[in-house]
Amino acid sequence: MRQKEQLIAELSARLGTKNVLTDATALSVYECDAAPSFKAMPDVVVFADTAQQVSDIVKLANKYDAPFIARGGGTGLSGGILSVQGGIIIALNRMDRILEIDLENERAVVEPGVVNLLLTQAVQNRGYHYAPDPSSQKACTIGGNIAENSGGPHTLKYGVTSDHVLGLEVVLPDGEIIELGGTVEETPGYDLRGVMIGSEGTFGIVTKAIVRLTRNPQAYQTALAIFETMDDASNAVSTIIGEGIIPAALEMMDSLVIRALEEAFAFGFPLDAEAILIVELDGIEAGMQNQTDQILEVFKQHNARQVDYAKDETERQQLWKARKSAFGSFGRLAPNYITQDGVVPRTTLPKVLRRISEISEKYQIPIANVFHAGDGNIHPIVLFNERDADQCERVEHVNMEILTVCAEVGGTITGEHGIGVEKMDYMPLIFSPADLQVMATVKHIFNPTGLCNPGKIFPTAESYEKLGLQPSEFLYS
Amino acid sequence: MHDELKHIVGEAGILPEAQIADYAFDGYVPKTVVLPASVQEVQDVLRFASKKTLSVIPAGTGTKLGIGNLPQKVDIVLALTRLNRVVEYEPADLTVTVEAGIRLAALQTELAEHRQFLPLDPPYSDRCTIGGIVSANASGPLRLRHGTARNQVLGLRVVHANGTVVKSGGKVVKNVAGYDLNKLYIGAFGTLGIVTEVTLKLSPIPGREAILTAGFENVQDAVKAGLNVVGSQTLPMFVNFLSNFETGGTTDGKRPTLIVGFGGDPKTVSWQLERCEKTMEQNGAIGVTIIEGEPRRHLHVAVREFAASAENVIAKLNLKRTDIAEFAARVVAEGSDRGVQVMALLGSGVLYLAVPVTPDTDFQVFAQHLTELRQSAMQTRGNLIVENAPPELKQQMDVWGPLGDAAGLMKQVKVRFDPSGLLNPGRFVSSC
Missing domain, CATH: 3.30.70.2740 (Alpha-Beta Plaits)
Incomplete structure (x- = not known):
């Protein structure tokens, strides 16, 4: 990287000084993601508002030989947005507009800074959601999800981010703005959309995404099963899959996690349980009981001590809140x-x-x-x-x-x-x-x-x- | 060339002269068809071809050789039919690893013993191979519920033009280690490397399967009813619209028809059939029939094989599902008296046309019609790909159509993966 002062001057001229951070205290917020064991200080952080601005920043970075890294919610867990060689962090949080919702085609067009859960909230009253649901979905962004090809508990049935993104607008590392994939399910040529997703921000910066929306299931059946040993719980998991039952989600927590969760949030889990499975079926109400019974049978076979069903949507949400809060409780351990x-x-x-x-x-x-x-x-x-x-x-x-x-x-x-x-x-x-x-x-x-x-x-x-x-x-x- | 190849693959690895015609396409007959029996032999054939700058056209049983622009050069067809083993199958993991030359039908038979199946049902499902399905990203009606190879492939082993063997992805159902290069090879028609091994996700066979068919007075009503089902709380396996297509007695070939497939728990299926039947009646269906058992299987096969007709020109439009009614009505109105058959995968936004070719067909006019249709599709952000056509039509038009602003990157990918342009030259999207 050359002539840092001049680069910062040019960035400020282009974006306005309020959109360019250089103060050490301000920069320190950007020195890591949610895996704080890894840290590196950027030289400058800029806030972009449009694809054109991102392109301009990237062109300036090239002019000054400066590394550049896009950043969304900063919730990553592998240090993917660390500025290990210094340079520019391009914060995309302000590009947080939902540009289009087209329920008839089950599509939305969003900017990369849209928070995952906010997209679901924007459509849930009309019976839809955005399927990939990482535990950090209250804070992580669609752009970050695309960079990491994020999953979540419901990946088991619904697939990962790549299965839900049809098209991308991308600022390439030379500043050119191009479109990959599209609105329709298939476009001719190599699937560069698929290659871009999961490239961890090393192939360019996504500035717009066309994503699938998924219809909410008619019914859910969510249960929590308590096991005396980890072996029993994990054997139950492989039996369920082996029998050809694909739940919407099938999650496990061990005793350490249960204890941490209880100390932090007091959800009411039994402290003497060695393992807990949360299983969720979703889909059509008619016939769901058959699968529920089958799963209950598997749990019994594997010595489940207790199985409780969520009685209503509030109890279901409570179970998922517990599961998704787990990461917030480890500070206790x-x-x-x-x-x-x-x-x-x-x-x-x-x-x-x-x-x-x-x-x-x-x-x-x-x-x-x-x-x-x-x-x-x-x-x-x-x-x-x-x-x-x-x-x-x-x-x-x-x-x-x-x-x-x-x-x-x-x-x-x-x-x-x-x-x-x-x-x-x-x-x-x-x-x-x-x-x-x-x-x-x-x-x-x-x-x-x-x-x-x-x-x-x-x-x-x-x-x-x-x-x-x-x-x-x-x-x- | 013949002797040197025989030295690599042995006598049994060279297809007898009399059978070479099975691998002819677009009016070209390959000089030789090699049938390697190991990955090592695939590597050696490619190294030999590299040295001699001979073109290599990868194939399975040859069902997809008709797809693509006219070839630049047809030297060696490399068919993987002898690489046809199941490498690893642990039913309780719901995944399988196979050699690319295994036939889909053979794999399904083996999986069915464990009440599992691979939910892909492209044309020629009775004889096409897994490698061909992956390389062409071929799909059928089931893609509505299960997606295409892009959603089901977990890992690939690929031999590059220089003979190097590489793998992409892995064997587990979730994997973000490194770049997702599976996506690059899927649908690349062998232009970046030859797929020799594939790991796939599997699904349990549904407890009950049923198809509901309904006839309609006109295209709009049929498509509207179908889209209502797609957007309803039922979860159909497929919702296909047909016009002027005979399915073997189970439907009235002349009327616009909907074919809706359901699968799952028996009670779940019953509830969906009831709901779907109501939707049909509310949308003016003329006759609703529910078909199960052997007739259901036959009907699924008939629909699945729509695009498997060597004698017709097959065009595939990828559209937003809300644009299908307009395009379907247009092609039915313009084409019915000329015997044009139409099928749409309503939920997936795919519209297929099968247009008969006669001795009087003027290919210049034909190409003009298709190009106009393509332009209309592109105006609504769709596209049109010609999947099967005689060489006379291919001389008049690019079967793939424009690539948009990613064309430059695509060309670079091709050049870096296959610098001498040995693999399937000329056939894929422009210069790839």
Whole structure:
């Protein structure tokens, strides 16, 4: 990056000084996302209001060789918006307009700064919602969801962000504004829309999205089941899927999470339960009871101590509030935590959860579990104190061993949080140098200067060393 | 060339001369058809082709060779039919990994033993392969409920033009590690690499399936009734509109007709059939019939195979669903007396036309008509793709149509993945 003062002067001239932050205190808000173990200070933060402004900022960044990174709600969990090489953070929160709602075609056109839940709230009275529902949906933005290809509890039945986004307006890393995909379900040519989604902000900046809206189901049946052991609960999960029942959501919480939730919010969960499953069926009321009975049977087979159904919408909302509040309660358990995000084949859940508890034992690091069991998407919460150097070192080993287990059973190292800076070292666990080289090739096509969100996703020579592997001959980024 | 290829794939890996005609397309007969029996052989064939700058046209059983612009060069057809094993199937995970050359029908038979299926029902479902479905992103009526390969593929193994084997995605149902390159290969018609292995999500077979059919006086009423069902609280598997299409006795081929499929718990299906029947009556349906069992299966097959007609020109319009009525009415009015058949996947916004070709067909005029229709579709943010056509028509028009402002990026992708342009040259979107 060259001539920082001049860059800031030009940005201020273009956007007005009130839309350009340079003061250290103001900038410090932007030094991390919701994974605060990773921090990096940007040189400047700017607020954009239109795609044209984003394009102008990007062109200025190119002129001064400055890295630039788009930011939405800052709720990411992998350090994906960290300005690891300094540069400009482009805050998109002000681009928060819902431009069009077309219920007949089940579409909405939105700007990237629209908060996920606000889109659902804008259409729910008319019987629709936006299906991807990350736990952070009160604060995370559609733009951020697109960058990470976010999921959520209801991913199990409804799919991830990519399944709900049809078209994108994108400012490419050279400032050009283009459209990918469209309003209709298919457009000719390569599916660059699909490639852009989940590219973690390294292929350009989304300035508009055409998304699907989903009709609200006629009925829900939501239940909470209490188990004496984690094994019983996870066996129940694989039995449900194995029997061909696909609930709308199937979530699991272990005793540590239950305790933290109770201390923080007093939802009324039993403190002596080893595991809780929340299962939700949705769809047509007629016939739903059959599936409910089937699930109840599976729960009994696996020694569920108690099964309670939400009696009405208030009770249902309460259950989901509890589930989605879990992340807010971990502060009670330890000063710091890292949320892992591996995915494993659902039949391996019992084995993998046992392995995680062994790892916790071995390194004397507590691990809490709250996760999307139906998808096999685990979220081990690794609890520690970052001021304790010895703990930090053990945490490193814990992370590596958990992700190694996920890779070994045929899974992946992230199901919805993204690689960011947090997991780039572990990419060689699941991708060969040749696989990564293809990804680097595609990145180079979109982002040839590398200025758009640098230092993410790709492993470095040190990553290979850390894993005890021969460093790859390829240089990825 | 023949001997060197025989050296790579063996005697059994070269399709006998007499059968090569099965892989002819657009008036071109390939010089040779190789049938590699391993990924290694696919790599070796591609390395050989690279060295000799021979073009390679990837195929399965050949059902989709008619799709695309006229080829620049047809040297080797590489058919994956011998790579046809199930690699990994753990029913309780609801996922399967297969070699790309396995036939969809063979896979479905194996999955059905565990009451599971792959919810994809493209044309030629009886003989097309998984690799072909993925490479063409081929889909059928079921896409309303289950989406297309883009929603169901979890991972791919691909051999690039230079012989390198890479994987994208993985084997689990959720995965955001690295870029989602599955999306790049799905629907790329083999122009970026040859898909050799596919991991897919599966679904349980519904406890009961039923189809409701209804006839209407005119196109508008039929489409309106269909869209009412799509927007209702029922959850149909598909809502298809048909005009001038004979389905084998179960429907009146002459009238605009709706074919609505339901599946699920028996009680759920009953409730939906009742609701749907009411909607039909309220919208002026003439005769409503509910079809189950073997006749239901036949009707689903008939609808599914609409676009599988080598003798017709098949055009596919992608539209907003609210634009379908207008376009359907227009093509029915203009085309009925010329034998034009129409099918729409109402919920998905897809409108298919099957236009008969006769010895008198003036292809210049034909291309002009299709181009005008394409322009109308583009004015409402839709598009038109010609999926099957004789070479005479392809000489007159680009089957894919304009790419918009992403064309430059697409070309770069092609150039970086296949710098010598060996894979399926000329057939995909312009210069890709």
